[in-house]
Amino acid sequence: MTGGAEPRLGxxxxxxxxxxxxxVLGARASGVGDDCALLDIGGEVLATSVDLxxxxxxxxxxxxxxxxIGWRAVAGALSDLAAxxxxxxxxxxxxxxxxxxxxADIDECTRGIRALLEQTxxxxxxxxxxxxxxxxISVTVLGRVLRPVLRSGAAxxxxxxxxxxxxxxxxxLESFIAGQDPPPPSRxxxxxxxPRLAAGAxxxxxxxxxxxxxxxxxxxxxxxxxxxxxVAARVDLARLPLHPGVLSMAEQVGEDPAAFAAQGGEDYExxxxxxxxxxxxxxxxxxxxxxxxxxxxxxxxxxxxxxxSLAGHPLTIAGYDHFR
Amino acid sequence: MTGGAEPRLGxxxxxxxxxxxxxVLGARASGVGDDCALLDIGGEVLATSVDLxxxxxxxxxxxxxxxxIGWRAVAGALSDLAAxxxxxxxxxxxxxxxxxxxxADIDECTRGIRALLEQTxxxxxxxxxxxxxxxxISVTVLGRVLRPVLRSGAAxxxxxxxxxxxxxxxxxLESFIAGQDPPPPSRxxxxxxxPRLAAGAxxxxxxxxxxxxxxxxxxxxxxxxxxxxxVAARVDLARLPLHPGVLSMAEQVGEDPAAFAAQGGEDYExxxxxxxxxxxxxxxxxxxxxxxxxxxxxxxxxxxxxxxSLAGHPLTIAGYDHFR
Numbered sequence: 001m002t003g004g005a006e007p008r009l010g011x012x013x014x015x016x017x018x019x020x021x022x023x024v025l026g027a028r029a030s031g032v033g034d035d036c037a038l039l040d041i042g043g044e045v046l047a048t049s050v051d052l053x054x055x056x057x058x059x060x061x062x063x064x065x066x067x068x069i070g071w072r073a074v075a076g077a078l079s080d081l082a083a084x085x086x087x088x089x090x091x092x093x094x095x096x097x098x099x100x101x102x103x104a105d106i107d108e109c110t111r112g113i114r115a116l117l118e119q120t121x122x123x124x125x126x127x128x129x130x131x132x133x134x135x136x137i138s139v140t141v142l143g144r145v146l147r148p149v150l151r152s153g154a155a156x157x158x159x160x161x162x163x164x165x166x167x168x169x170x171x172x173l174e175s176f177i178a179g180q181d182p183p184p185p186s187r188x189x190x191x192x193x194x195p196r197l198a199a200g201a202x203x204x205x206x207x208x209x210x211x212x213x214x215x216x217x218x219x220x221x222x223x224x225x226x227x228x229x230x231v232a233a234r235v236d237l238a239r240l241p242l243h244p245g246v247l248s249m250a251e252q253v254g255e256d257p258a259a260f261a262a263q264g265g266e267d268y269e270x271x272x273x274x275x276x277x278x279x280x281x282x283x284x285x286x287x288x289x290x291x292x293x294x295x296x297x298x299x300x301x302x303x304x305x306x307x308x309s310l311a312g313h314p315l316t317i318a319g320y321d322h323f324r
Numbered sequence: 325m326t327g328g329a330e331p332r333l334g335x336x337x338x339x340x341x342x343x344x345x346x347x348v349l350g351a352r353a354s355g356v357g358d359d360c361a362l363l364d365i366g367g368e369v370l371a372t373s374v375d376l377x378x379x380x381x382x383x384x385x386x387x388x389x390x391x392x393i394g395w396r397a398v399a400g401a402l403s404d405l406a407a408x409x410x411x412x413x414x415x416x417x418x419x420x421x422x423x424x425x426x427x428a429d430i431d432e433c434t435r436g437i438r439a440l441l442e443q444t445x446x447x448x449x450x451x452x453x454x455x456x457x458x459x460x461i462s463v464t465v466l467g468r469v470l471r472p473v474l475r476s477g478a479a480x481x482x483x484x485x486x487x488x489x490x491x492x493x494x495x496x497l498e499s500f501i502a503g504q505d506p507p508p509p510s511r512x513x514x515x516x517x518x519p520r521l522a523a524g525a526x527x528x529x530x531x532x533x534x535x536x537x538x539x540x541x542x543x544x545x546x547x548x549x550x551x552x553x554x555v556a557a558r559v560d561l562a563r564l565p566l567h568p569g570v571l572s573m574a575e576q577v578g579e580d581p582a583a584f585a586a587q588g589g590e591d592y593e594x595x596x597x598x599x600x601x602x603x604x605x606x607x608x609x610x611x612x613x614x615x616x617x618x619x620x621x622x623x624x625x626x627x628x629x630x631x632x633s634l635a636g637h638p639l640t641i642a643g644y645d646h647f648r
Binding site: 014016017018020021024025026028029031032034036037039041042043044046048049050052054056057058089090094096103106107110111113114117118123124125126127128130131132133134138140142 | 365450464
């Protein structure tokens with residue numbers, strides 16, 4: 001949409017590579033750098049995004065059922081639509097599996113995709129099926145929105161909020177890594193995340209300034225929002241809504257629970273900047289109409305960069321990086 | 325678009341798996357089974373499709389440069405737009421590379437993508453970048469068309485045509501497999517195919533009944549067109565326009581050149597059904613306006629199935645199957 005402008009992203013090897021890629025594309029890159037690419041389609045905007053899920057990078061076969069693998073791959077992609085406030089039309093799936101995979105296994109993964117789409121709306125519009133060395137699922141989402149919410153719209157004075165709760169997915173991940181069975185609520189969050197589509201659409205309709213979905217962790221993703229908006233973000237970690245299960249797992253790995261949650265990827269909650277005069281009764285209406293809690297965690301200030309503080313002390317923590 | 329109807333596809337393990345997948349999705353599948361998925365967007369139709377390119381399945385690193393790998397991955401996907409008559413808005417790329425890949429290598433692949441888009445129009449609208457065990461490129465194409473040409477529109481009496489020439493890509497492939505350097509024209513066809521976008525748009529505008537791009541080989545792809553249209557197709561292989569380089573390579577592998585070309589995948593030419601009264605002067609105009617030759621190879625008849633004959637004898641040959 002923005003026609004070849006270089007995206008403003010937070011730090012990290014993955015994002016340096018994306019910037020390099022955009023530089024190489026020159027005028028052949030357009031609008032890269034938000035949760036979704038946007039196309040004007042007569043009155044509405046089409047929002048679209050692609051997400052890769054690769055065995056042993058994004059999931060392990062011994063941690064998840066094939067239904068969960070299918071669900072999770074699509075949930076991560078639909079979450080990008082949620083972050084624009086868009087409603088899904090559907091998805092395209094590119095699935096590669098080892099050549100000796102039983103057809104019933106592909107069906108099983110497909111059942112997980114269907115189960116999620118029954119919750120979110122949208123259908124599978126098309127796809128590609130191939131062999132490959134490991135399970136690989138590429139999901140392209142297509143949705144529509146009247147007024148998309150960009151990462152770049154945050155303004156000085158805005159308040160920062162997150163939907164739901166954070167750290168549940170990481171709590172499950174740390175359990176798996178430690179060879180334990182995650183407690184059921186953490187496992188559910190990791191295995192079958194629910195993209196915040198209704199919440200995102202509601203926030204878009206009610207004037208949210210900027211939004212991003214938390215796929216790489218609050219600590220990393222908030223940097224993209226601040227960089228895209230050319231503002232500074234300040235977060236009080238003591239305010240973070242923690243997923244049940246975070247406390248015990250943070251203790252087990254010896255981290256502060258809020259810092260643990262801020263570094264946890266794949267919660268698929270929304271981080272949203274609301275105008276400073278956003279009315280409190282409207283916040284209550286959001287919660288009653290979407291069934292999703294929303295918590296104020298900080299604010300937007302003049303300047304640049306992100307300050308995450310705990311009990312008044314700034315903390316340096318990183319998001320998840322697929323190239324670290 | 326067709327809302328949960330089961331697609332009619334030709335035979336092959338890959339297509340059986342796709343049918344099974346559509347059955348599992350039930351009402352959550354919609355419009356699967358043409359070259360592109362279609363969405364109505366106020367007056368126009370959005371056409372979209374996804375293609376996977378996976379190292380050691382779709383290409384080998386020692387056969388192609390990284391620029392060619394990028395070009396080829398995108399060309400195959402854009403060819404699906406050509407088959408609908410659509411004009412590209414752009415693409416989304418999901419690229420996975422081994423963790424130790426030099427950033428310069430990703431840039432090199434991106435240069436190939438840019439070079440193709442400079443030929444075809446369209447830009448990179450967004451993407452995902454990840455690590456993975458092998459080079460994996462998922463390309464989603466987005467384009468628009470006023471009146472898309474489906475696979476299912478062929479009618480009894482239609483004539484069947486192909487653009488350009490066939491077998492060049494397979495000639496290169498057989499050279500590579502034999503450990504030889506392919507002759508430059510064959511190598512070029514394999515490494516840097518040009519999707520027939522202008523040709524497809526022209527044919528859509530001038531009333532083509534049905535179209536499919538030749539990605540898996542004429543012998544296989546024509547079965548999808550016949551099945552989708554509930555008609556029989558009859559092709560005289562002696563009429564096939566052969567790519568230079570087919571003759572010598574067909575001799576080397578001991579096959580009839582036309583049968584060799586009919587089984588060759590990844591030519592990315594278009595197979596098109598034109599109305600029986602399509603005027604000859606219009607065929608000439610197609611060639612002069614698009615610069616692409618078009619050859620009549622057969623016709624549509626009542627019934628079902630496909631007959632490929634050579635010198636009056638029916639031939640049984642198969643298309644390429646990624647699961648064979």
